[in-house]
Amino acid sequence: MGIVLGDNRYGKAEVRLVRVDRDGELHRLTDLTVSVALSGDLDAVHLSGDNAHVPGGPAPHSFVRTGDATRTATIGYDGGAVEVVSGLTGLTVLNSTGSEFWGFAKDRYTTLPETTDRILATAVDARWRHADDGGDWAGSYAAVRRLLLEAFADTYSYSLQQTLYAMGERVLAGRPEVAEIRLALPNKHHFAVDLAPFGVTGDGVYHAADRPYGLIEGTIARDDRPAATGLAW
Amino acid sequence: MGIVLGDNRYGKAEVRLVRVDRDGELHRLTDLTVSVALSGDLDAVHLSGDNAHVPGGPAPHSFVRTGDATRTATIGYDGGAVEVVSGLTGLTVLNSTGSEFWGFAKDRYTTLPETTDRILATAVDARWRHADDGGDWAGSYAAVRRLLLEAFADTYSYSLQQTLYAMGERVLAGRPEVAEIRLALPNKHHFAVDLAPFGVTGDGVYHAADRPYGLIEGTIARDDRPAATGLAW
Amino acid sequence: MGIVLGDNRYGKAEVRLVRVDRDGELHRLTDLTVSVALSGDLDAVHLSGDNAHVPGGPAPHSFVRTGDATRTATIGYDGGAVEVVSGLTGLTVLNSTGSEFWGFAKDRYTTLPETTDRILATAVDARWRHADDGGDWAGSYAAVRRLLLEAFADTYSYSLQQTLYAMGERVLAGRPEVAEIRLALPNKHHFAVDLAPFGVTGDGVYHAADRPYGLIEGTIARDDRPAATGLAW
Amino acid sequence: MGIVLGDNRYGKAEVRLVRVDRDGELHRLTDLTVSVALSGDLDAVHLSGDNAHVPGGPAPHSFVRTGDATRTATIGYDGGAVEVVSGLTGLTVLNSTGSEFWGFAKDRYTTLPETTDRILATAVDARWRHADDGGDWAGSYAAVRRLLLEAFADTYSYSLQQTLYAMGERVLAGRPEVAEIRLALPNKHHFAVDLAPFGVTGDGVYHAADRPYGLIEGTIARDDRPAATGLAW
Numbered sequence: 014m015g016i017v018l019g020d021n022r023y024g025k026a027e028v029r030l031v032r033v034d035r036d037g038e039l040h041r042l043t044d045l046t047v048s049v050a051l052s053g054d055l056d057a058v059h060l061s062g063d064n065a066h067v068p069g070g071p072a073p074h075s076f077v078r079t080g081d082a083t084r085t086a087t088i089g090y091d092g093g094a095v096e097v098v099s100g101l102t103g104l105t106v107l108n109s110t111g112s113e114f115w116g117f118a119k120d121r122y123t124t125l126p127e128t129t130d131r132i133l134a135t136a137v138d139a140r141w142r143h144a145d146d147g148g149d150w151a152g153s154y155a156a157v158r159r160l161l162l163e164a165f166a167d168t169y170s171y172s173l174q175q176t177l178y179a180m181g182e183r184v185l186a187g188r189p190e191v192a193e194i195r196l197a198l199p200n201k202h203h204f205a206v207d208l209a210p211f212g213v214t215g216d217g218v219y220h221a222a223d224r225p226y227g228l229i230e231g232t233i234a235r236d237d238r239p240a241a242t243g244l245a246w
Numbered sequence: 247m248g249i250v251l252g253d254n255r256y257g258k259a260e261v262r263l264v265r266v267d268r269d270g271e272l273h274r275l276t277d278l279t280v281s282v283a284l285s286g287d288l289d290a291v292h293l294s295g296d297n298a299h300v301p302g303g304p305a306p307h308s309f310v311r312t313g314d315a316t317r318t319a320t321i322g323y324d325g326g327a328v329e330v331v332s333g334l335t336g337l338t339v340l341n342s343t344g345s346e347f348w349g350f351a352k353d354r355y356t357t358l359p360e361t362t363d364r365i366l367a368t369a370v371d372a373r374w375r376h377a378d379d380g381g382d383w384a385g386s387y388a389a390v391r392r393l394l395l396e397a398f399a400d401t402y403s404y405s406l407q408q409t410l411y412a413m414g415e416r417v418l419a420g421r422p423e424v425a426e427i428r429l430a431l432p433n434k435h436h437f438a439v440d441l442a443p444f445g446v447t448g449d450g451v452y453h454a455a456d457r458p459y460g461l462i463e464g465t466i467a468r469d470d471r472p473a474a475t476g477l478a479w
Numbered sequence: 480m481g482i483v484l485g486d487n488r489y490g491k492a493e494v495r496l497v498r499v500d501r502d503g504e505l506h507r508l509t510d511l512t513v514s515v516a517l518s519g520d521l522d523a524v525h526l527s528g529d530n531a532h533v534p535g536g537p538a539p540h541s542f543v544r545t546g547d548a549t550r551t552a553t554i555g556y557d558g559g560a561v562e563v564v565s566g567l568t569g570l571t572v573l574n575s576t577g578s579e580f581w582g583f584a585k586d587r588y589t590t591l592p593e594t595t596d597r598i599l600a601t602a603v604d605a606r607w608r609h610a611d612d613g614g615d616w617a618g619s620y621a622a623v624r625r626l627l628l629e630a631f632a633d634t635y636s637y638s639l640q641q642t643l644y645a646m647g648e649r650v651l652a653g654r655p656e657v658a659e660i661r662l663a664l665p666n667k668h669h670f671a672v673d674l675a676p677f678g679v680t681g682d683g684v685y686h687a688a689d690r691p692y693g694l695i696e697g698t699i700a701r702d703d704r705p706a707a708t709g710l711a712w
Numbered sequence: 713m714g715i716v717l718g719d720n721r722y723g724k725a726e727v728r729l730v731r732v733d734r735d736g737e738l739h740r741l742t743d744l745t746v747s748v749a750l751s752g753d754l755d756a757v758h759l760s761g762d763n764a765h766v767p768g769g770p771a772p773h774s775f776v777r778t779g780d781a782t783r784t785a786t787i788g789y790d791g792g793a794v795e796v797v798s799g800l801t802g803l804t805v806l807n808s809t810g811s812e813f814w815g816f817a818k819d820r821y822t823t824l825p826e827t828t829d830r831i832l833a834t835a836v837d838a839r840w841r842h843a844d845d846g847g848d849w850a851g852s853y854a855a856v857r858r859l860l861l862e863a864f865a866d867t868y869s870y871s872l873q874q875t876l877y878a879m880g881e882r883v884l885a886g887r888p889e890v891a892e893i894r895l896a897l898p899n900k901h902h903f904a905v906d907l908a909p910f911g912v913t914g915d916g917v918y919h920a921a922d923r924p925y926g927l928i929e930g931t932i933a934r935d936d937r938p939a940a941t942g943l944a945w
Binding site for chain 3: 910
C-alpha cells in the first residue's frame with residue numbers, strides 16, 4: 014500500500030479588474046473577476062522539500078482562528094452501497110514563520126520577489142472519503158482535524174503545495190479508515206508593510222489582502238483504495 | 247432659504263492589518279481591521295471646485311451598475327408626529343474620467359501620488375428626511391434617485407467630498423419636499439495597472455481593490471428645515 | 480438529432496434543525512443544516528404537462544428582479560482542444576400565477592397540501608457547453624438569457640422540473656451552438672398568508688421563506704453532442 | 713450610585729413579504745422586507761421576574777457557539793477629551809431551558825401561543841463606554857465578556873428584555889470602569905417540531921428560523937455616569 018498524489022491544480026482566484034476602453038467621449042467599461050487554474054506535472058512541488066518536523070504538536074508560531082471550522086458530511090446511497098465523505102470547511106490557520114518561496118520559474122512577466130521567510134495562511138477546506146460505512150464518526154473527525162492542524166504547523170514549507178501534500182499524507186498515514194482526501198487551500202497573502210519611509214524601525218506589520226488569492230487544490234490517496242461509487246464523492 | 251453643509255466626516259475604512267510580535271520561538275499574533283474617521287473645518291473641500299456641468303443628463307463616461315439599489319424607508323410615529331425618511335442603498339456608480347485629486351496636505355507619511363485623471367467610483371448610500379408626511383412617495387423617490395445620478399455624472403470632481411455636496415445640493419434644489427439628506431460614499435479605489443514591464447502598451451486596465459476604501463459622509467440641509475423629531479432620523 | 484434529459488436530481492436544501500438531548504440537568508445540543516438530493520427515474524416529471532405557450536414573450540405575470548445576473552465563463556485548454564462553458568448565476572425570476580403542484584406521491588409523512596395556483600420563484604443558475612470554440616459570445620449569451628426567461632415565463636407549470644426541462648429545451652432548440660445545458664433551480668417557496676383571522680379579506684400576501692428551499696438540478700443535451708473533454712465542463 | 717435602564721426598544725426584524733396585486737392578466741409585485749421597533753414604558757418587563765440564580769457559572773443547559781465573537785473598539789478624540797467604547801459582536805449563545813414567555817397582552821391579532829419552556833437563543837451585540845481612558849483593556853474586555861455569558865446562563869428568563877437587563881446590570885455591578893452598556897439582542901426563534909404526525913414519540917427537535925427574528929435593544933447605565941462626549945458613543 015502506498016500514498017499517491019491524485020488530481021491537483023493551482024492558480025490565482027478572483028483577480029478584480031476593470032477595463033476602460035476610451036473612444037473619445039464615449040467610454041466602454043468591462044468589470045471582470047478572473048480566476049485561473051493550472052494543472053500538469055506537479056509531483057515535485059508537492060513531494061519535495063525539507064520538512065523539518067517540530068516535535069510536540071502545534072508550534073509556537075502556528076495559529077488557529079477561534080471559531081473553528083464547520084463540519085460537513087455527505088452520504089450517498091443507491092439501495093445497496095453506502096458512500097460516506099466527511100469534511101470540514103473554514104478552518105483558518107497561519108504560520109508566522111517557517112515558510113519560504115523561491116526558485117520558481119521566472120520570465121519577463123514575473124514580478125513576485127523571492128522570500129525566505131513569509132507568512133503562510135490559509136482556510137482549510139477538506140473532504141475525505143471513508144473506506145467503509147461504519148465506525149466512530151465523531152472520533153474519526155476529531156482525529157483527522159488534529160492531524161491536519163499538526164501537519165500544517167510542523168511542516169517547514171517551500172510551497173503551499175508541499176504543505177497540502179504533507180497534510181493529506183499525515184491523515185492517510187494516521188487514519189486507516191480514510192481512503193483518500195481532497196484539500197483546497199487558498200493562499201491568503203500577507204504583504205509585509207515597509208515602515209521605513211515613516212521613520213519607524215522594525216517589522217512585523219503585514220497587509221492582509223482580500224483578493225486575489227492563490228488557490229491550491231489536490232487529492233492524496235491510497236493506491237489500493239476501493240473505487241469511489243460516485244454517490245457522494 | 248439656503249442650503250447648508252451639516253455634519254460631515256471622512257476617513258479610511260477596513261484597513262486589514264496583521265501584526266506579528268516575535269519573542270524568540272514564541273510569536274504573538276494580532277489581527278486588526280482598522281477604520282478611521284476625521285471631522286473638522288471641511289466646508290471648502292465640499293463647496294469649492296469648478297463644476298463643469300455637462301449638458302444632457304448622464305454623460306458617456308458615467309456608469310450605473312445594473313441591479314439598481316435597494317429602496318429603503320423609515321417611518322417614526324409617537325401618536326402625534328409622523329417622521330418619514332426615504333433612502334436607497336447600494337447604488338453603484340462610476341465615472342471613468344472627470345475626476346482629479348491633488349493639492350492635498352502632505353507630510354512625511356504621505357505616499358499617495360497626485361493625479362489629474364482618476365476613476366471615481368462609489369456605492370451611494372443615501373437617506374433623506376421629508377418636510378412633511380404626505381405626498382407622492384414613488385414619484386419623489388424616482389426623482390431623487392435621478393437627481394443623485396445626474397449630479398454624480400456631470401460634476402467635474404476635485405474630491406469625492408465635492409461630489410457628495412453637489413449630489414445633496416441637487417436634490418434639495420430640485421425637490422422641495424426634501425428637508426435634508428445624508429450621504430455616505432465609499433471611495434472604491436481603482437488603481438491603474440502599469441503594463442509597461444510586460445511590454446504591453448496602452449492603459450485602461452485597473453485593479454479594483456476591495457479594502458481598504460475611503461469613506462466620505464455628510465449631511466446637506468436647508469437652513470430653515472423643520473427640526474427632526476428623532477423618531478426616524 | 481434529438482434533445483434528451485441527462486443527469487438530474489431534486490431535493491430540499493438547508494433545512495435548519497437543532498436537536499436538544501436532555502439528560503437531567505445536562506443538555507447536549509446538535510446544530511444541523513441538512514440538505515437532501517434524490518435522483519431516479521424522473522423523466523416523466525420533466526417531460527410531461529400541458530405547456531400552454533403564451534404568445535408574445537414575457538407574460539404580464541412574470542417578473543425578473545432588476546440587478547440581472549452575473550455572467551460567467553469557463554475556458555479549458557490543454558494545448559490542443561479548447562472547451563468553452565458559458566453561464567449565468569443569480570437571475571431571479573417569479574411567476575405570480577400559472578403554476579400548480581398536485582398529484583404527488585403521498586404517505587404518512589406527507590404534510591404538503593396540493594395547490595392549483597401557487598407562486599413559482601427561482602434564481603436561475605445555468606451553465607451551457609458550446610459545440611465549438613468560435614463564435615459571437617456576446618450575442619450568444621444575450622440570446623440564451625432571453626430564451627431562458629421566455630421559457631420560464633410562458634410555461635404553464637405542473638412542477639419546477641417541468642419548467643427546468645422546458646428552459647433547457649428552448650435553448651437547445653433555438654441555439655445550435657449550444658451542445659448541452661445544466662440548470663440548478665432553487666424552489667424559493669412563497670407561502671400564502673391567511674389574513675382571515677385578522678378580519679382582513681382578500682389574498683395576495685405571501686411570506687417569502689429563506690430556508691429550506693427545494694433544489695432542482697438537471698442537464699438537457701443533444702443526443703449527438705460532442706463528448707466533453709472535461710477541461711471546463 | 714444606582715443602575716438605571718436607559719433608552720430601549722423592541723420589535724420584529726426582517727419580515728419577508730411579497731404582495732401580488734392582480735388586475736386581470738396584469739399582476740403587480742411588491743417585494744418587502746419589513747422591520748418594526750416599539751419603545752415606551754417598558755421598565756417592568758426589563759426589571760421584574762424571578763431571577764433564579766444558578767450558582768457556579770455557565771449552567772449545563774447554556775451553550776456558546778465556538779468561534780467566539782469579534783472584539784470591537786471605538787475611540788473618539790477631539791484634541792482634548794478621549795472617549796473609549798469597547799464592544800463585541802456575534803457572540804452566539806443559547807439556553808436550552810430556563811426560559812418562559814406568557815402573560816403578554818393579547819388582542820384579535822395575537823397568534824403566538826404561551827410557553828413555559830422555550831429555547832432562548834441570541835447573538836449578543838454589545839458596546840460599553842468606559843468611565844475614563846486608561847486601564848487594562850484586555851483584562852477588562854475578558855471580564856465583561858465573562859459577565860455577559862454568566863448572566864445569560866444563570867438568569868431564569870420570562871422575557872429576553874429581562875435577560876438583557878440582567879446582563880447589563882451584571883457588567884455594571886462587577887466592573888467599575890464601565891459607565892454604561894448598550895445591548896442589541898436578536899431573538900433567534902426555535903420552533904419545536906411536532907413529530908407526532910409521523911409516529912415518532914419524544915421531543916427535542918426544533919426548526920431554527922432565519923427570518924424574521926425579534927430584536928431587543930436597550931441601554932443600562934449608572935445614574936452618576938459622566939456625560940458622553942459624542943465622539944465615540
